[in-house]
Amino acid sequence: MSVLAVMEQRGGAWNRMSFETLAAAQQLAGELNTTASAAVLGEAVDPLASELASNQLEKVYAIEHPLLKDYTPDGYSIALRQLIDQVKPALAIFPHTYQVRDFLPMIATALGAVAVSDVVSHRVENGAVVLVRQLFQGKVNVDVRFSGPAPHFASLQAGAYRADQLRAGSAPVEKFAPQLSAGDIRTKPLDLFRESQRAVDLSAADIIVSVGRGIKEAENIPIVQRLADALGAELAASRPICDAGWLPMERQVGSSGQTVAPKMYMAVGISGAIQHLVGMKGSRVVVAINKDANAPIFEIADYGIVGDLFQIVPELVEAIQNSK
Ligand SMILES: Cc1cc2nc3c(=O)[nH]c(=O)nc-3n(C[C@H](O)[C@H](O)[C@H](O)COP(=O)(O)OP(=O)(O)OC[C@H]3O[C@@H](n4cnc5c(N)ncnc54)[C@H](O)[C@@H]3O)c2cc1C
Numbered sequence: 001m002s003v004l005a006v007m008e009q010r011g012g013a014w015n016r017m018s019f020e021t022l023a024a025a026q027q028l029a030g031e032l033n034t035t036a037s038a039a040v041l042g043e044a045v046d047p048l049a050s051e052l053a054s055n056q057l058e059k060v061y062a063i064e065h066p067l068l069k070d071y072t073p074d075g076y077s078i079a080l081r082q083l084i085d086q087v088k089p090a091l092a093i094f095p096h097t098y099q100v101r102d103f104l105p106m107i108a109t110a111l112g113a114v115a116v117s118d119v120v121s122h123r124v125e126n127g128a129v130v131l132v133r134q135l136f137q138g139k140v141n142v143d144v145r146f147s148g149p150a151p152h153f154a155s156l157q158a159g160a161y162r163a164d165q166l167r168a169g170s171a172p173v174e175k176f177a178p179q180l181s182a183g184d185i186r187t188k189p190l191d192l193f194r195e196s197q198r199a200v201d202l203s204a205a206d207i208i209v210s211v212g213r214g215i216k217e218a219e220n221i222p223i224v225q226r227l228a229d230a231l232g233a234e235l236a237a238s239r240p241i242c243d244a245g246w247l248p249m250e251r252q253v254g255s256s257g258q259t260v261a262p263k264m265y266m267a268v269g270i271s272g273a274i275q276h277l278v279g280m281k282g283s284r285v286v287v288a289i290n291k292d293a294n295a296p297i298f299e300i301a302d303y304g305i306v307g308d309l310f311q312i313v314p315e316l317v318e319a320i321q322n323s324k
Contacts (some may be wrong), residue, residue: 001150002035002058003028004089006080008097009040009048010071010192017095019163021156024122025093026056026167031124034090037061037171041079043069049173056169061087067180070189071099077106079178084111086176089151091129096155108153115153116144120160120274134274158255159278200234200250202258207233207266210253210280211241214269214290214309218246224268227313230320236260238270254279269309272297289313 005025008015022038029036035058040048042064049062063083067075076099084092084107094100096118108115120141121132131144131154146152202208209228215221221241228235235251242252253260255275265283270276272288272295280286281300288301289309298304305312 001088001090002037003032004084004087004092005036005038006092006094006100007038007040007048007052008095008099009042009045012042012048014048015095015097015099016163017097017156017158019166020159020161021093021095022052022055022057023163023166024156024161027161027165028091028093028122028124028129032090032127032129037087037089039063039080039083039176041068041076046173053171053173054168055171056167057171060171060173061176062173063176063178065178065180067182067185068178072185072187072189073103073106074185074187075180076103077110078180078184081107081110082178083176084151091150091152091154094153094155096157100155104153104155111151113148113151113153114146115155116146117155118157119144119154120157157274157278159281160274200248202234202236202251202253202260202262205234205260205262207231207264208236208253208260208262208280208283209233209266209268210236210238210270211247211268212238212270212276213240215241215246218244220310221246223310223313226317227266227268227320230317231264231266233264233266238273238276267297267301268313270297271295272300 003025005022007018025036037059038052038057039061043066045062049060052060063079104115116131119131119133123130132141135142209224211224225235236253237247237251239252241247242249255278257279259279261282264285265280266287268289286301287303288297289305289312291308293306
């Protein structure tokens with residue numbers, strides 16, 4: 001009864017969120033006094049499995065089959081169900097990727113189990129896992145406890161666990177050949193959807209000024225644009241600003257936008273929801289301007305200004321221009 005981390009790869013390249021899941025599996029196994037293992041699926045996943053084997057894990061499962069070359073929900077869910085039947089993990093965890101959202105419910109439903117999606121943290125109470133997930137766009141955190149027999153399933157939100165906390169070690173690789181036939185696969189994979197080239201690469205910016213709903217109206221965006229110009233910064237935004245079309249989508253920072261790590265990130269009128277934080281918490285210095293002293297952004301800010309952005313930002317612009 002262990003924790004199984006199911007990794008995601010495409011064409012031999014990892015989805016980086018997988019390593020957050022792997023770190024979470026190690027952490028959970030330690031707290032539950034059990035072991036962690038990992039699984040990777042594909043046509044020929046030897047090099048990937050060997051890479052995983054250098055982590056502190058009980059075992060690495062290399063699930064290989066020619067029909068797993070391209071992702072299909074049928075192929076992945078059938079193969080994983082067969083592995084889970086054999087390994088019998090107490091908990092199988094996955095990165096909360098688009099692919100996982102597609103096939104994890106199939107596995108859970110087929111096994112009469114529940115999959116808890118988009119988990120942001122956990123704790124262990126009396127030897128049982130309590131998962132935390134968010135409702136109402138991050139306004140409310142709820143605790144989720146499993147009932148019924150294992151296995152239990154969960155997917156983990158991007159940035160909720162830290163891949164840099166992975167513990168190195170040495171694990172044996174075990175090959176697993178699922179029973180799959182072409183008739184099991186009801187969909188035919190076509191070419192992958194490719195996003196058009198981004199005009200703005202926020203990840204290359206040294207300074208980012210990011211604007212949130214505190215700006216109130218599209219007409220007010222030039223107020224923060226002037227601050228960005230004065231600092232030689234790129235302008236970015238939280239999701240509601242891009243959803244409203246006040247700035248283009250490519251300027252959105254967060255779990256469904258870009259991940260950035262500039263030398264300085266200025267969050268102007270941004271509350272600091274987890275989906276925003278995961279996209280910018282790697283910034284070297286975070287400056288927050290917010291009229292609410294209790295806004296979560298101040299928990300990760302190095303410098304905080306509590307006040308009205310409509311007063312503070314123009315004064316800052318003036319001070320920066322005077323100092324040049
Ligand atoms: C699946 C999913 C994916 C998501 N992906 C993303 C994502 O990629 N990026 C993202 O940003 N969000 C994302 N979100 C949304 C996220 O949960 C928050 O709703 C969003 O980040 C909030 O944006 P905000 O901080 O601009 O607005 P709010 O939360 O409304 O905060 C506005 C802030 O402005 C402050 N303020 C108001 N007036 C002033 C003033 N005059 N002066 C100074 N401060 C003022 C307020 O105190 C408040 O803290 C996602 C949500 C979901 C469910």
